Amino acid sequence: MRARGAVLTGGAPSPDNHQMTADPVPPAPARRQRPANVMDVARAAGVSHQTVSRVLNDHPSLRPGTRQRVLDAMAELDYRPNAAARALSSNRSRMIGILSTAAGEYGPASSVAAVESAARARGYSVTIANADGLSRASIDEAVDHLAALSAEGLVVVAPQTRVLETLSKRSFGIPWVTLQAVADPDSPHEGGVGSVAPVGHGRPLDQVIGARLATAHLAEAGHRRIGHITGPADWIDAAQRVRGFREELASRGLDDDLLATGDWSAASGHRAGRELIERGATAIFAGNDQMALGALAAAAEAGLEPPAELSIVGFDDVPEAAFYRPALTTVRQDFSEAGRRAVALLLGESEVAPSVEPVLIVRGSTAPPAP
């Protein structure tokens, strides 16, 4: 900054004055190092800095000729608005923060990409902060970081109960949305603008509906002993899928005691799958596709041949699901659409367009139970 100032002082401001004097200033070889600012553009266009600012902000009352002259000057000088200065002056960072606790997973990663794209299209930038989701301190640090950048809104990806609790407690002025589901639609968390479920009508019941679809599919095929591999208990998505599973079984008068908990990983699905098989399940609904893959492996190890001897349904429809063997029956989620809608919701756009319905994708991993 100081260096730039010095260069400027010696160089750009008044070369004309110096040209005819005996001033020992050298011929200013390295002139105009500093990027152009509104003042430079204003000078070049013969207007005031405020007019330049008006062009930048699409002010309505500007004569077309004036606007064009300014635009020409901007192009000429390769002018780029300084984001920091705008943020400072306008007190708007035009920055959206993403708070994630499962950065490596397919669903969250897809949603993050969609959020970035949607935000940039609206002139916003996106900063990410990952928390491990286990310790409150980690969550607080991530939120602090985003708050320090004056993020105007937060998109919470892969929400865990703990994250939402933390956000509610802080009751800072930043609006936020969850990307997948809220804990309880009847008691929204303070400060939360809303939630966007990956599938369905934008109501947080989508995950429930999807889980019911999967469970119903197995029940309709004739299964009576249907197990569910859940995600971690403190994940809201996991809880909602359990709820859908239970609701569907209850509506059919079936037992819902075959539950085993996983952590979204294939390894945990393998363990949980083995356990459910031992407990007599003839069909398994896994909380995501990775755990379903693990269950598939557990079935093979137990000498069961899916789908004839064990049916398995996943959740998400990751791109690989169609290439598992057998190809996985699963519930498709549109993570990208969820990301887009989260941004729309966060920025208060009048009506968030309805999204696709939850879809059950039937492939080869489900069949009627062995007789």
Next chain:
Amino acid sequence: MRARGAVLTGGAPSPDNHQMTADPVPPAPARRQRPANVMDVARAAGVSHQTVSRVLNDHPSLRPGTRQRVLDAMAELDYRPNAAARALSSNRSRMIGILSTAAGEYGPASSVAAVESAARARGYSVTIANADGLSRASIDEAVDHLAALSAEGLVVVAPQTRVLETLSKRSFGIPWVTLQAVADPDSPHEGGVGSVAPVGHGRPLDQVIGARLATAHLAEAGHRRIGHITGPADWIDAAQRVRGFREELASRGLDDDLLATGDWSAASGHRAGRELIERGATAIFAGNDQMALGALAAAAEAGLEPPAELSIVGFDDVPEAAFYRPALTTVRQDFSEAGRRAVALLLGESEVAPSVEPVLIVRGSTAPPAP
């Protein structure tokens, strides 16, 4: 901003002066809405704003007592430095940009998380910009966006030739590193600080070494007709793996004509796998695990039972690879470590610590060829 200014003018600046006058200023009920700034802290601590700034920036010559008083005042007022103001004044954004073209994939997503974590630990923030990697315009937009935020450095994830070309051409002042590999170690791209391969010594040959490991493993098992499913031709990673594949085969006097191109997806691996099987391959080295999964499916459809009748090796070692059937032999990449090292390299830390060696993980998808 205007509103906040007004509140301030009526409230905080000189309450002492007004206290004893008949000034009709009301008892200022809603006082101090605006967050505290350095001046407020300075007043509270009885020092100058500059001293506060020194505390913020860990200036050495500060009396411990003074520092403590300032820190107390900061805590008292819940002071948070304004990032925009610091960026404007110091001309340092403390922001790292991530340029990605494969945001949904496992490897890039993992690396991005690691970059975020490493950057935040050093007081940097991270902004992402995704480009589709197909159109130059999209790449330019993403880079423009990051440049407009005055990103101090760029981490290029999943680099394609086109992205590096674009970056080189622009020759703007922002240093950048690639996260995985560079096209040609002998002619680094202009402006590029270096590259970090996910495995190995931080030299761009890592991907070559990994590919050689995979290929050698198949050759040692006795295979003569070894095929390779490549990634897209314009991906640098893909090109390096092809190079390793060819080098290894050449060193053993084997043919290297069994190549088929994929796009990293399982679906493309399925197609390419079928093609290579038809062309007589007894072993396949896939450019990543997803394509290996597709090849596994193709083998099953062709009535071949891996590994006895077809050996398959993947690349990456995604968490699911151990649960494919058969469990996938693959080359492990440490994406997180790559992300950490990319940040270290970008920020010019003296010596980037050597990383893990590329590791071949032998599981159940490889065996000697059928007699």
Next chain:
DNA sequence: ACCAGTCATGTGCACGGTCACATCGCGTTC
């Protein structure tokens, strides 16, 4: 022809920090 109202543009300051430089004590050195 006059005044009000709107359009188009300019002036000055504020935003919240950091930097260069000035200042003030106090201990060292010859």
Next chain:
DNA sequence: GAACGCGATGTGACCGTGCACATGACTGGT
């Protein structure tokens, strides 16, 4: 004991932009 150096702190300008307000030209109604 005077000059010096350095540690600790203060002063004022400046970064690039946006807002409130002022100004002048022009338009239209009466």
